[in-house]
């Protein structure tokens with residue numbers, strides 16, 4: 137029933153005219169009528185993912201992400217933009233982020249971070265290092281020091297994100313108290329961020345300079361370049377779906393963006409403006425498809441990392457809650473593992489020296505995207521931008537890190553795990569919210 141429009145449309149597409157023409161005067165159905173069939177670069181269909189996500193994944197993630205382990209995220213929102221001088225200090229009330237007070241964060245979470253920091257300091261001084269102890273118990277002190285350095289170099293080489301949480305200025309934020317939603321952030325500052333991401337830190341077809349890459353041009357790029365672009369575009373789609381699904385509805389009733397009162401809910405008008413083919417040169421439905429692509433990419437990372445994540449304690453200091461969290465994570469990972477048509481990362485970066493160069497560029501581009509997050513001129517957008525890029529970066533690390541198969545050498549920090557699950561939660565929610573918009577359009 138829910139997919140009636142898209143199926144009907146799929147049949148009509150085969151006839152001749154653009155499918156949205158058949159839905160006059162309900163032209164808004166166009167956002168969905170092209171959203172069917174196979175997901176690009178993958179072997180499964182949009183409606184398979186809709187069903188899998190909305191019935192199995194979304195309800196589980198919804199309750200999992202309420203747990204203390206996942207609700208506190210540590211980030212530095214004060215770091216200066218490294219690329220340009222940004223003096224657009226955000227005055228909009230809805231951009232404000234409330235950082236946690238001293239007593240708000242469970243001691244177990246702060247404790248593990250402290251412990252990790254102390255371990256790190258010990259490492260730097262050539263003190264005990266479990267990883268290296270495992271490698272060789274008989275090596276000399278000098279050799280051990282060199283190994284610590286090389287391991288650090290390797291870790292940095294393995295990461296797709298800049299590390300934030302060890303900075304002095306990093307603070308814990310309660311994600312439940314600072315939800316991602318419409319903030320009013322737009323104009324030159326927001327444009328500059330997206331421009332810099334797409335034009336300077338993305339792969340592009342030769343001599344093509346418009347911001348987005350039309351789907352017709354994508355095939356002139358190689359698989360890895362397409363994957364990169366689709367992941368960024370899918371992330372952009374997800375951010376914009378969230379602001380449409382949690383739009384400031386009372387704005388039109390005279391409330392301004394600096395007014396403390398506000399009422400949020402879905403705005404169909406905003407959704408259609410952003411995704412219908414008429415207002416996006418026909419690209420809106422492709423941008424929606426890219427959301428499904430990044431969802432499958434992160435789902436695959438979760439399934440691949442399941443053996444590692446199943447060993448995590450998710451420690452907060454509350455024994456009963458930690459046990460519940462472990463069980464809920466295992467349950468979700470079982471669902472993720474059972475999905476039959478995972479994205480196949482083994483086809484990427486194979487073979488020649490050119491593949492190694494491509495992988496290096498892929499990583500460098502993405503590292504820059506995580507740095508650009510420091511230039512976002514709205515703290516709320518910056519927080520969620522950092523969390524989602526870190527989550528995607530963690531997924532890429534799981535999929536492409538050479539260390540992944542060397543069990544004892546692969547490590548994820550708490551903040552990476554929190555980002556990975558929350559980022560996937562954002563994508564899952566976006567797909568779920570699409571169904572709400574689809575229903576709204578049908579009534």
Ligand SMILES: Cc1cc2nc3c(=O)[nH]c(=O)nc-3n(C[C@H](O)[C@H](O)[C@H](O)COP(=O)(O)OP(=O)(O)OC[C@H]3O[C@@H](n4cnc5c(N)ncnc54)[C@H](O)[C@@H]3O)c2cc1C
Pocket residue numbers: 316317318319320321322323326327329330347348349368369370372373375376379423424512516517518520521
């Ligand atoms: C990191 C980040 C986080 C943000 N978080 C929030 C938030 O939480 N709440 C909030 O209200 N606003 C947020 N914004 C702002 C929001 O994303 C838009 O930039 C803003 O609403 C202005 O929208 P726009 O219509 O100018 O188009 P934009 O979304 O700014 O897009 C610019 C151009 O990119 C192209 N484009 C659009 N979507 C895609 C896509 N999926 N794939 C490829 N190309 C595309 C189109 O040509 C479009 O004109 C965030 C921005 C950034 C950079």
